[in-house]
Amino acid sequence: MDPAQNKLLQDLLAACARKDQGAFARLYQATAPKLFGVAVRILKREDWAEEVVQDCFVSVWNHAGTYSAGLSAPMTWMTSIVRNRCLDWLRRPNLEVVLVAADDDAEDPIEGMAFDGPGPLDQLASSADAKALADCLRRLEAKQRQAIMLAFYDGLSHSELASHMRQPLGTVKTWVRRGLERLKGCLGSM
Amino acid sequence: MNYRDKPELQDRLAGEYVLGTLRGRARSRFQTWLRDDARLRRAVAEWEARLAPMAAGVAELAPPRRVWQAIQARIAVSARRPQVSGFWESLAFWRGWGLIATGCAAALLGALALQQPQVVEVPKIVEVPSKAMQASYVAILHATQDGQKLVFVAYAGRHSDELWVKKVALGDAPPEHGYELWGLPAKAGEPPKSLGMLPKDDKGTIKLAAVADQSLKDFPALAISIEPASGSKTGLPTGPVVAKGDCLKFW
Numbered sequence: 001m002d003p004a005q006n007k008l009l010q011d012l013l014a015a016c017a018r019k020d021q022g023a024f025a026r027l028y029q030a031t032a033p034k035l036f037g038v039a040v041r042i043l044k045r046e047d048w049a050e051e052v053v054q055d056c057f058v059s060v061w062n063h064a065g066t067y068s069a070g071l072s073a074p075m076t077w078m079t080s081i082v083r084n085r086c087l088d089w090l091r092r093p094n095l096e097v098v099l100v101a102a103d104d105d106a107e108d109p110i111e112g113m114a115f116d117g118p119g120p121l122d123q124l125a126s127s128a129d130a131k132a133l134a135d136c137l138r139r140l141e142a143k144q145r146q147a148i149m150l151a152f153y154d155g156l157s158h159s160e161l162a163s164h165m166r167q168p169l170g171t172v173k174t175w176v177r178r179g180l181e182r183l184k185g186c187l188g189s190m
Numbered sequence: 191m192n193y194r195d196k197p198e199l200q201d202r203l204a205g206e207y208v209l210g211t212l213r214g215r216a217r218s219r220f221q222t223w224l225r226d227d228a229r230l231r232r233a234v235a236e237w238e239a240r241l242a243p244m245a246a247g248v249a250e251l252a253p254p255r256r257v258w259q260a261i262q263a264r265i266a267v268s269a270r271r272p273q274v275s276g277f278w279e280s281l282a283f284w285r286g287w288g289l290i291a292t293g294c295a296a297a298l299l300g301a302l303a304l305q306q307p308q309v310v311e312v313p314k315i316v317e318v319p320s321k322a323m324q325a326s327y328v329a330i331l332h333a334t335q336d337g338q339k340l341v342f343v344a345y346a347g348r349h350s351d352e353l354w355v356k357k358v359a360l361g362d363a364p365p366e367h368g369y370e371l372w373g374l375p376a377k378a379g380e381p382p383k384s385l386g387m388l389p390k391d392d393k394g395t396i397k398l399a400a401v402a403d404q405s406l407k408d409f410p411a412l413a414i415s416i417e418p419a420s421g422s423k424t425g426l427p428t429g430p431v432v433a434k435g436d437c438l439k440f441w
Contacts, residue, residue, distance in 0.1 A: 024265070028258060033250035036257075041248050042210075050257050055379065057261045062378060071235055076242035080208070083245075087210050091217065130243035137244075148209065152244050157213040173211075180205040187240055 005030075009074035016064035024061055031075065032057070035082045042086040042155035052085045059085075083155075090155060136186035144179030147172055194227075204233035208241055256428050263372075263382065263415060263427040266334060266434055325349075325441035327406045331414060331433040333359075341433045342414060344371075346402035348441065353396040353406075355388060360433065363416055370417040371396065372427055373409030373437070382413065387421050412437045 009030065015023030032053065039049035059081060067077055137145050143165070150156045150164065158176065162169040194200075206212040207220050224230055331342040341360050346353040355371070363369050368390075372382040385405070386396040398405040415422070416429035 021265070025258075028261070032257070033252045034245065034248065036253040037248045037251040038245050040251055050253060053253055054257050054260050054264075058264045058378070061261075061265045072239055073242075075245070076238055079242045079245045080238045083210065087213070087217070091213060130246045133240070133243045134247075149244075151209045151211045152241060153248065155210050158211050161211070176206065176209065176211055177202060180202070180209065184201075184205070184240065 006073055006075075010069045013060075013064050013067045013069075013074055016061060017067070027060070028057060031078055034075070035078060038079060039082055039086050041153055042083065043089065048089060049086075052082065052089055056082050056085050086155060132187060132190045133183075136183050136190070139186055140179050140182055141175075144175045144182070147175040148179045148183070151176065197229075200230055201233050204230060205237045208234060208237035256424075259428055259430065260426055263413065263431045264378075266413065266431045325439075327402045327437055328440045329412045329435060329437040331412060331435035333433055334431050342435075344396075344412070344437075346398065346406065348403050348439075349401050351398040351401045351405070353385070353398050353402070355394060355396055357388065357392045360388075360414070366419055367416050367429070368419045368421070369414050369432070370421055370427070372413045372415065373406065374411040374413055374434070375408055376410050381426055383409070384421065384425065385412070387417075387419075388414070406437060407439075409437050411435065 009027065012023045012027040012030070016027060035056065036049055036053050039052045040046055043049050043052065056078070060078060067074070071077075072080075137148070140148070147161050147165065150161055156164060158173050159169060161176070162172045165172060203212065203220055207217065212220055224234065325348040327344075327346050327348065329342075329344040330340065331344075333339040333341050340358050342355070342357055344353055344355045357369075360369065369388040371385040371388055373385050374382050385398065388394075388396070411434060413427070413431050413434040415427040415431045417427070422428050
């Protein structure tokens with residue numbers, strides 16, 4: 001996200017904190033398609049994603065005053081609200097389980113399976129502040145990268161990752177842990 | 191698990207929490223720790239900053255229009271309320287959904303609680319000395335577009351299931367549409383509840399599902415939205431909210 005866009009969203013959030021409904025409408029227009037995309041991707045159901053996005057925007061309206069530009073970028077803040085709500089949604093009891101179909105041909109989800117069109121890393125590269133993350137993801141071992149991307153984009157838990165990747169739970173947990181450690185180290189050095 | 195003296199473990203759990211692999215009881219437990227551990231919240235914020243840019247790799251998808259309409263209907267309620275209730279809404283929201291959106295937001299909520307220890311919601315009860323007036327619920331709704339303009343009043347005896355309604359200045363609904371009346375719960379996050387369609391005439395009655403003391407007592411405010419003539423098909427407001435206002439106990 002470029003600095004001008006960042007600043008615009010910060011200003012809109014500040015106006016929302018003052019209960020400016022026009023600013024809230026513009027914030028929605030600017031961010032809802034990305035946030036809805038994130039929610040659909042994790043939940044695999046548009047009706048659930050609609051409910052989550054609705055709740056999250058009401059929450060953003062109510063909590064815009066607690067947003068602090070010094071602590072996180074607006075999109076980071078809002079994305080975290082949506083992802084957390086999705087993950088909590090998936091934790092609901094009695095939820096029909098939506099399993100991601102295992103795909104034998106897809107050894108690595110990075111460049112093909114995950115998205116139509118350009119792979120997610122290509123898309124990341126088009127956003128300046130995400131480029132470092134994309135570079136660091138590329139430097140991970142393939143299995144570590146696959147586990148982290150499936151967890152982030154598709155909301156898979158450790159045990160879902162294990163069954164999807166057909167590996168013992170302990171192995172997958174190690175991939176995730178080491179992958180995150182290396183990612184942190186790599187981002188810290190850039 | 192003793193995590194407090196183990197910064198590496200804290201950081202690892204924070205990373206897995208943000209990535210989303212921490213689930214079930216481990217996730218709930220972590221969220222509990224987050225509430226009273228500023229260092230852990232900072233670790234979460236740092237991981238959010240590291241990983242959130244991955245969302246840039248997700249294709250955008252425009253949500254259907256009804257999502258925005260439902261959001262508008264819900265914020266119309268909070269916009270109407272004074273700032274102090276926002277604080278309570280916050281608490282209700284965080285507790286109700288068990289959701290820590292970000293460590294930072296939770297931290298600021300904590301700070302708010304310290305700054306405003308004496309905020310008390312004023313009950314919306316009007317004391318009436320005379321016994322001549324029957325105990326009743328009275329709703330007074332103003333136009334959403336113009337908060338000064340009175341557009342609708344309603345009245346129901348406390349022990350009656352008949353709600354008397356009067357459109358003061360609501361005009362006709364669009365063709366093949368009607369006005370639906372909604373009860374708006376005090377607690378943020380709870381959906382509005384339909385009380386029925388307004389009659390076509392300017393004055394009339396709506397039959398409530400139960401006596402007013404049961405069917406209206408949970409709704410400090412009412413709202414009117416434009417819906418298909420037979421009522422909203424989703425059970426929630428789908429059209430624009432044209433009026434809203436307080437529903438008072440009058441006794």
